[in-house]
Amino acid sequence: MDAPTRVMKALNHEEPDRVPAFESAFTNNTIMEHYGIAAAGLSSGIDALKHLPFKTRVANYAMSNRSWLAKGMVNSYEFLRRVKIDIGLSFVTHQQRKIVEGGMIDEFGRLMKFEKYEGDGTLILGYRGGHLHSFEDYEKWERPDPNEPKRLAAFLAGKDVQKQMNNEILSVPAIGGMMEPSWEAFGLETFSRILGHPKQAKKVFDDNGKLAVELVKILADQGAELILVWDDYGFKNGLFMSPQNYRTYVFPWLKQMCDEAHKRDSRILLHSDGDLMLIFEDIIKCGVDALNPIEPTTANPDYDIFRLAEKYKDKITFVGNISPVMLAVGTVTEIEEYSKRLIRELAPGGGYIFSSGHSINPAITVDRWEAVMRVREKYGSYPIRIPD
Amino acid sequence: MIVELDVDNIAKSVQQELEKHVDPNDVLKALTAGMDEVGRRYEQKEYFLTELVLAGETMKEAFDVLKPRLTVKEKGKRKPIVVATVKGDNHDIGKNILITMLVSAGFEVIDLGVDCPSEKIVEAMRKHDAKVLALSCLLTMTMREISVIGEALKHAGLRDKVKIIVGGAPLNMELAEELGADDYAADAIDGVRHIKALMGV
Numbered sequence: 001m002d003a004p005t006r007v008m009k010a011l012n013h014e015e016p017d018r019v020p021a022f023e024s025a026f027t028n029n030t031i032m033e034h035y036g037i038a039a040a041g042l043s044s045g046i047d048a049l050k051h052l053p054f055k056t057r058v059a060n061y062a063m064s065n066r067s068w069l070a071k072g073m074v075n076s077y078e079f080l081r082r083v084k085i086d087i088g089l090s091f092v093t094h095q096q097r098k099i100v101e102g103g104m105i106d107e108f109g110r111l112m113k114f115e116k117y118e119g120d121g122t123l124i125l126g127y128r129g130g131h132l133h134s135f136e137d138y139e140k141w142e143r144p145d146p147n148e149p150k151r152l153a154a155f156l157a158g159k160d161v162q163k164q165m166n167n168e169i170l171s172v173p174a175i176g177g178m179m180e181p182s183w184e185a186f187g188l189e190t191f192s193r194i195l196g197h198p199k200q201a202k203k204v205f206d207d208n209g210k211l212a213v214e215l216v217k218i219l220a221d222q223g224a225e226l227i228l229v230w231d232d233y234g235f236k237n238g239l240f241m242s243p244q245n246y247r248t249y250v251f252p253w254l255k256q257m258c259d260e261a262h263k264r265d266s267r268i269l270l271h272s273d274g275d276l277m278l279i280f281e282d283i284i285k286c287g288v289d290a291l292n293p294i295e296p297t298t299a300n301p302d303y304d305i306f307r308l309a310e311k312y313k314d315k316i317t318f319v320g321n322i323s324p325v326m327l328a329v330g331t332v333t334e335i336e337e338y339s340k341r342l343i344r345e346l347a348p349g350g351g352y353i354f355s356s357g358h359s360i361n362p363a364i365t366v367d368r369w370e371a372v373m374r375v376r377e378k379y380g381s382y383p384i385r386i387p388d
Numbered sequence: 389m390i391v392e393l394d395v396d397n398i399a400k401s402v403q404q405e406l407e408k409h410v411d412p413n414d415v416l417k418a419l420t421a422g423m424d425e426v427g428r429r430y431e432q433k434e435y436f437l438t439e440l441v442l443a444g445e446t447m448k449e450a451f452d453v454l455k456p457r458l459t460v461k462e463k464g465k466r467k468p469i470v471v472a473t474v475k476g477d478n479h480d481i482g483k484n485i486l487i488t489m490l491v492s493a494g495f496e497v498i499d500l501g502v503d504c505p506s507e508k509i510v511e512a513m514r515k516h517d518a519k520v521l522a523l524s525c526l527l528t529m530t531m532r533e534i535s536v537i538g539e540a541l542k543h544a545g546l547r548d549k550v551k552i553i554v555g556g557a558p559l560n561m562e563l564a565e566e567l568g569a570d571d572y573a574a575d576a577i578d579g580v581r582h583i584k585a586l587m588g589v
Contacts, residue, residue, distance in 0.1 A: 115478060117529055128478060183438075188481055192442040193395055236557045237575045241438040278433070297558060299574045325558045328528045363529035 002167035003086040004225055011226070011267050011289055011317050013351040019343055019380040020086040022319055024228075024271050024292060025359035026079070029120040034366045037079040039122070059099055064150040069157035070164075077161050077169045083369075084376065086353075088169045089228060090158030092151045092215060093144065093176040105131045107144040108176060108208075109185035117362040124361075130187035135200045138185065143207055146214035155219055172269070173224050175215045177231025178208045178250045179240065188240075195241065201249060209253030216257045220264035226289075227261060227268055229254075234274020237299050243278045251279075251286050258287030269319065273358065275300040280308065284315050292319035296326075296357040309346055318346055321357035322372065328363035332371045339375035344386040354380065390422025391429075393439060395446040402453045412457040419450050423492040427577040437485075440576070444488030451491065465494070467587060468516040472500035472509055472523060474533035479526035482555060485576040486522060493580050506533075506540035513546055520586050522579065523569070525556040531567060538568035551586040555579055 001009075001017040009016035026032075029039040062068050069090075077088040094112075096104035103113030109131045114123045132138050158171030182204050183191040194200045212229065219227055231254075233239060233246065258268050267289040275298035276283065276291075283291065294305040305321045322338055323330075339354075346352040354376060360369070379386045389398045405415050426443040429435040435443075469490055473483050480502050487497045498516050500508055513521060521541075525531050534554055541547040553571040554564050555578075564572035571586060573579035 113478070115476070118476065119529070126478060188438070188441050189445055189484075192438040193445060195438050196393060196395060196442060235437070237437075238433065239436050242436045245436075245438075297560075324528050325563070328558075329563075361527065361529050363527075363531075 003170040004162075004167055007086050007170050007353070008225060008267075010350045010353055013314065013317070013349060015348075015350050015382040017382060019347045019352060019354050019376065019382075019384075021084060021354040021376065022087045022292065023080075023085055023355060023360050025361075026076075026085075027122050027124045028360050028362050028364055028369075029117075029122040030362070031083075031360065031364065031366055031369050032079050033120075035079060035082045037075055037082070059096055059104075060150070063095055064153055066153040066157045066160070069154055070160045073158060073161045073171075074164075077165060077171070081165060081168050083373065086170055087172050087226075088158065088161070089174045090154045090171055092154050092173045092219065093181075093211075094174075094230075095144075095148075095150065103128070108181040109138070109141050110181070119362055122362040127184055130183075130185050130190060132185050133190060135194055135197070135204075138194075138204060141185075144211055146211050146218060151215070152218070152222065155222060155224065159223070170225065172226045172228050173219050174228040174230060175212060175219070176208070177212055177229045177270075178205050178253050179233055179246075180231050181208045182249075183240065195245065201245075205249035205253070209250075209256070212253060213256045213260055216260045216266070216268070217264070220261050220266035224266050227266060229257065229268060229270050231270060232273045233279060234272065234276050234295075234298075236274065236295075236297065238275050239278060240274075243282070246279050247282065251282055254283070254288065255286040258289070262287060274298060275303045277303045280312070284312060288316060290317035290319050290353065292353075293355055293357045293359075294318060294320035296321045296323040305342070306345055313346070313349075313351055317351045317353060319353040319355045321355065324356055324358045324361055324364065327356060327360070327368050327372070328365070330368070332367060335368055335371040336375050339372050340379055340386050343375070343379050343384060344388075347380070347382075348384050390419055390443055390446050390450070391425050393442045393446055395442060395449055398446050399449045399453050402450045406453070406457055412454055415450075415454055416458065419447060419454070420492055420494065423447055423489065427489070427580070430577055440485060444485060444492075447488060447492050466496035467589070468496045468498055468518040469520045469522060469583060470498045470500060470509065470512045470516060470518045472504035472521075473502040474523055474525045474530050474537065475503055475505050476530040476533060477525055477527050478502045479524070479556075482526070482576065483522075483524040486524070486555070486579045489576045489580045490522075490583065493584070495583070506537045509537055510540050510544045510546065513541065513550055514544065519550055520583055521550055521552045522583065523552060523554045525554060525559060528558045531556070531558055531563065534564075534567040534569055553579065553582055553586060 006016040006020045010020050032039045097107050098105045111128045113128045155173045162171040269290040270288045271292045430440050490497050552569045554569045555573045561572040573582045
């Protein structure tokens with residue numbers, strides 16, 4: 001069975017040949033190298049860019065060229081194939097507006113910088129603050145254009161690589177949602193002030209909502225079977241803003257995104273970290289098809305994938321959730337037992353995609369990752385038969 | 389006005405109170421009581437992170453007006469807490485919220501910023517004679533740095549004299565103890581409560 005069929009069957013709550021797998025981010029040079037993939041490409045590309053004149057223009061050109069983009073994706077997709085992860089991403093939004101020392105300001109106005117993990121040199125692009133310091137700054141900021149050709153180039157490049165790999169990977173376009181681009185453009189302090197002014201808040205959320213809905217239409221029209229929406233609504237201790245604010249500013253757009261995707265036979269995979277307990281049913285009502293990562297390390301013991309699945313498993317596909325902390329410091333036995341439990345309790349009948357509960361970061365060791373691989377290989381084929 | 393999150397008008401109101409010769413320490417007490425109520429509402433899930441942050445912003449606006457009028461005695465009573473995000477970690481949202489809450493609760497905060505090496509922490513603990521070190525750590529791959537800082541304090545002969553409290557996404561009490569910390573707090577409100585207990589206030 002190829003990866004698109006496997007993933008779509010799981011999303012349809014049917015049993016494919018094996019439990020599909022996904023990671024929202026795999027930033028771990030050691031594991032990549034263990035599977036024979038050199039991770040130096042990104043690092044050397046960034047180093048080379050530092051010395052070039054007109055670096056923003058050069059980077060923009062590179063990001064608009066479908067064949068260059070495809071070449072850049074081959075290694076990461078090949079790595080995913082080797083570790084039996086079914087979904088690879090193409091980045092349709094979050095593109096750079098300006099290159100700055102150590103990173104970039106992206107099109108939403110977020111300052112992003114590369115951080116290098118001392119252990120194995122893994123580079124991680126992380127959020128470092130908002131570039132916009134007021135609503136007036138926001139009004140002057142040129143809004144991202146959904147029709148910018150480089151977006152489609154990124155999506156099509158991913159599909160080219162998927163085809164080259166005989167559909168052993170499903171390439172999924174990833175776009176920004178409403179919450180994350182809205183607050184991160186300003187930083188939490190300025191954003192919280194803007195939220196105190198409902199007209200300003202509405203303008204910011206509506207702009208990001210319109211962009212996201214247009215992108216869903218464009219990508220689904222181009223044949224995207226599944227679209228990933230990055231949009232953290234919560235963190236360890238709860239929600240960023242009140243459920244009512246989500247209902248006012250975010251969910252009407254999320255619902256439109258889902259509706260437009262479904263009209264075109266496409267699906268929405270929402271990635272939101274944090275404890276989403278208070279808005280879990282809202283997310284389902286919006287029509288979200290799959291939710292990642294059901295973070296297992298929140299402070300809320302009720303935000304538990306197994307309990308949530310008892311109640312909502314027939315309504316949404318769960319994509320999670322082995323703890324990255326367990327993967328970094330847990331024992332191999334703990335990892336195996338939790339992985340087995342995920343498959344045993346969530347996979348029967350479909351509606352489940354295996355994943356970590358956040359991402360695969362550089363602290364995760366090869367032996368622990370291999371423990372996950374062993375469980376997936378030994379117990380991940382349908383029909384699921386795992387002894388208690 | 390803290391509870392109402394009236395960030396746009398609080399500075400003016402504090403100024404008016406001071407012009408009416410209200411004791412600045414009484415104004416501070418009222419503001420602190422407001423922050424306590426915000427903390428209570430946050431814990432009851434009546435307020436969320438953005439409200440907590442906006443309350444902090446409101447407090448900062450008020451404090452900017454109030455600070456020059458506080459007596460030297462009042463300022464001198466403030467006990468120092470050193471706060472930092474560990475080396476290799478550039479996240480500061482949780483740390484900054486904790487700082488606002490600590491200032492509101494009457495502590496003097498020495499903010500060492502993000503990506504903070506252990507040497508800088510040892511130096512600050514010594515210089516300010518701080519009894520509590522609050523460390524923030526969001527990344528799984530940087531949490532081992534907590535042990536490094538503990539060792540550096542031990543090497544400097546300070547470990548027995550200070551308490552280390554930690555917070556951040558990958559942590560819990562069990563991990564905190566494993567990494568050599570004395571205490572763990574789930575969020576900024578919890579952090580202030582624990583720090584007060586560690587300081588015996």
